[in-house]
Amino acid sequence: MVDAAMLAQxxxxxxxxxxxxxxxxxTPGALRAYGIPDDxxxxxxxxxxxxxxxxxxxxxxxxxxxxxxxxAILFEATMDGQANGTPVPSFLWKRGVVPFxxxxxxxxxxxxxxxxxxxxxxxxxxxxxxxxxxxxxxxxRSVINLxxxxxxxxxxxxxxxxxxxxAGHGLMPILEPEVSIMSPDKxxxxxxxxxxxxxxxxxxxxxxxVMLKLTIPxxxxxxxxxxxxxxxxxxxxxxxxxxxxxxxxxxxxTTASSRASRGRSPRA
Numbered sequence: 230m231v232d233a234a235m236l237a238q239x240x241x242x243x244x245x246x247x248x249x250x251x252x253x254x255x256t257p258g259a260l261r262a263y264g265i266p267d268d269x270x271x272x273x274x275x276x277x278x279x280x281x282x283x284x285x286x287x288x289x290x291x292x293x294x295x296x297x298x299x300x301a302i303l304f305e306a307t308m309d310g311q312a313n314g315t316p317v318p319s320f321l322w323k324r325g326v327v328p329f330x331x332x333x334x335x336x337x338x339x340x341x342x343x344x345x346x347x348x349x350x351x352x353x354x355x356x357x358x359x360x361x362x363x364x365x366x367x368x369x370r371s372v373i374n375l376x377x378x379x380x381x382x383x384x385x386x387x388x389x390x391x392x393x394x395x396a397g398h399g400l401m402p403i404l405e406p407e408v409s410i411m412s413p414d415k416x417x418x419x420x421x422x423x424x425x426x427x428x429x430x431x432x433x434x435x436x437x438x439v440m441l442k443l444t445i446p447x448x449x450x451x452x453x454x455x456x457x458x459x460x461x462x463x464x465x466x467x468x469x470x471x472x473x474x475x476x477x478x479x480x481x482x483t484t485a486s487s488r489a490s491r492g493r494s495p496r497a
Contacts, residue, residue, distance in 0.1 A: 230399050235327045235365040239401065239440065240462050244299035249284045249307055250331035250368070256280050277306055285312045288321060295325020302329045302368045302403075308359060318363035329403060330359045332395070333369040342375030343384050349391070356398035366401030368442065373408045376417035378425075381406075385425040389433070396437045405442040407467055416447040423451060430460045438462045 251259045263283050270276050308330050312320040318328040336344040369391050371384045384406045392402035408418045440463045456464045
């Protein structure tokens with residue numbers, strides 16, 4: 230069952246979601262940006278030890294609390310690690326930060342204008358372990374490059390399928406069908422994505438809710454219908470696609486009454 234206090238925070242509280250989920254491919258670059266050159270470690274074990282130390286330094290910083298950072302997305306090894314002698318998910322929640330787990334294993338080669346997620350082996354074993362450690366939800370990413378209706382429909386279907394699997398273990402899925410800012414027709418891709426998400430969210434089984442992590446659209450308020458969709462707990466804006474930073478800025482909660490009082494739709 231989804232934790233009620235964490236759900237309330239992710240539904241209602243404004244703030245940021247920090248992405249602490251660099252995987253093997255992006256870790257050397259993250260360490261270089263942190264000031265650790267490639268020749269400072271030997272092999273993956275030492276590399277991941279160093280990136281864990283970097284993440285712990287971030288998580289233990291005085292400013293890294295739920296006052297501004299409402300959630301953090303973790304790499305699996307980070308979830309299994311400790312911060313100041315406490316399992317990372319528990320440590321984060323004590324600081325008011327909701328823990329999520331990155332579950333995707335990278336992308337397939339582009340086909341039909343999109344890159345689907347690779348298969349996620351062992352997911353039904355990973356999810357209960359994550360829940361036991363105190364993780365609230367998951368994040369899974371695919372990429373849309375072209376306004377291909379068939380391709381985008383396949384992306385959304387795969388995201389929804391994985392999301393239902395995640396929800397079945399009592400966790401909150403963040404679906405991330407990222408529209409590339411390099412798309413030659415980004416607005417066209419986003420229009421199709423909105424349509425496909427609406428259709429497939431309407432068909433979700435009873436009781437299933439998801440979060441959405443979406444590239445900031447070219448058209449203001451494009452995703453407003455998703456913000457108020459009954460099956461969507463929250464829409465968060467993917468700032469990594471626009472600033473090169475792997476984090477998402479959570480949009481403030483929006484209701485029909487608050488929209489009316491401001492005289493406009495939420496910007497999503």
